[in-house]
Amino acid sequence: MLKIDKLVKAYQFRRETVPVLHNISLEVPRGKIFGFLGANGAGKTTTIKVIVDLLFADSGTIMIDNLPHSSIKAKRLIGFMPEQPQFYHHLSAREVLLFVGELFELDPKTVETKAKNLLRQVGLADAENTVVRRFSKGMHQRLAFAVALMNDPKLLIMDEPLDGLDPLGRLDFKRLFLEQKKLGTTIFLSSHILSDVEEICDEVAIINKGQIVKQGTPQKLRGTYPTLEEYFVSTVQKQ
Numbered sequence: 607m608l609k610i611d612k613l614v615k616a617y618q619f620r621r622e623t624v625p626v627l628h629n630i631s632l633e634v635p636r637g638k639i640f641g642f643l644g645a646n647g648a649g650k651t652t653t654i655k656v657i658v659d660l661l662f663a664d665s666g667t668i669m670i671d672n673l674p675h676s677s678i679k680a681k682r683l684i685g686f687m688p689e690q691p692q693f694y695h696h697l698s699a700r701e702v703l704l705f706v707g708e709l710f711e712l713d714p715k716t717v718e719t720k721a722k723n724l725l726r727q728v729g730l731a732d733a734e735n736t737v738v739r740r741f742s743k744g745m746h747q748r749l750a751f752a753v754a755l756m757n758d759p760k761l762l763i764m765d766e767p768l769d770g771l772d773p774l775g776r777l778d779f780k781r782l783f784l785e786q787k788k789l790g791t792t793i794f795l796s797s798h799i800l801s802d803v804e805e806i807c808d809e810v811a812i813i814n815k816g817q818i819v820k821q822g823t824p825q826k827l828r829g830t831y832p833t834l835e836e837y838f839v840s841t842v843q844k845q
């Protein structure tokens with residue numbers, strides 16, 4: 607569903623070139639939940655921003671459902687939840703979703719019902735008419751997830767979607783991820799909460815200092831380590 611081939615990216619910062627991604631190659635199988643793991647600064651957000659075309663790569667190719675990732679057709683297939691979701695603060699949760707529906711040129715007749723259903727699913731039914739300015743961190747995350755689902759994506763890309771959620775919220779989100787998977791959606795997510803990753807991901811890749819160092823099922827990578835977290839810490843420390 608998502609194929610990244612030899613991705614290279616450097617930032618230009620104060621006339622310096624800072625290499626961040628070195629030849630990243632990855633394949634995310636259709637219909638799976640794929641976890642993208644790495645320490646702070648490893649290059650997860652940079653990779654994700656390149657996938658969704660918010661940043662340009664220096665070289666390499668990315669295909670989404672066999673379409674070039676920067677094509678409009680490919681973008682219509684993606685639902686995206688960024689690391690730090692931002693909304694127009696004066697809009698209510700419902701208005702945010704209607705706005706996103708317009709951007710995706712969804713049928714105006716169904717968009718109201720869709721927004722209502724999604725707000726219920728993410729636990730924001732009571733906040734439907736609350737302006738975003740009054741939202742807590744967890745409410746922002748919930749709204750961002752609803753936004754990402756608004757266009758019925760085939761590929762859901764989420765940068766630390768469980769960040770800032772209380773235990774109940776995390777449970778809700780994990781249940782919703784599994785529901786999406788049942789519908790056939792492919793999910794690519796980054797997370798630092800490795801117990802959750804281990805629970806829901808079919809496959810994971812570890813990025814370290816801009817390079818993919820491991821890829822496989824959580825069980826296979828973990829091997830004899832008691833948890834994925836312990837395996838992750840030992841792998842990243844060794845590099």
Ligand SMILES: Nc1ncnc2c1ncn2[C@@H]1O[C@H](COP(=O)(O)OP(=O)(O)OP(=O)(O)O)[C@@H](O)[C@H]1O
Binds near residue numbers: 619649
């Ligand atoms: N706009 C920028 N200009 C220069 N360097 C940047 C820029 N954005 C990120 N970097 C650098 O690129 C590297 C990778 O950053 P990135 O945000 O992709 O990491 P990450 O894996 O998402 O980390 P985290 O877990 O903290 O979110 C870091 O060294 C960071 O300092």
Ligand SMILES: [Mg+2]
Binds near residue numbers: 650651
């Ligand atoms: Mg990040």
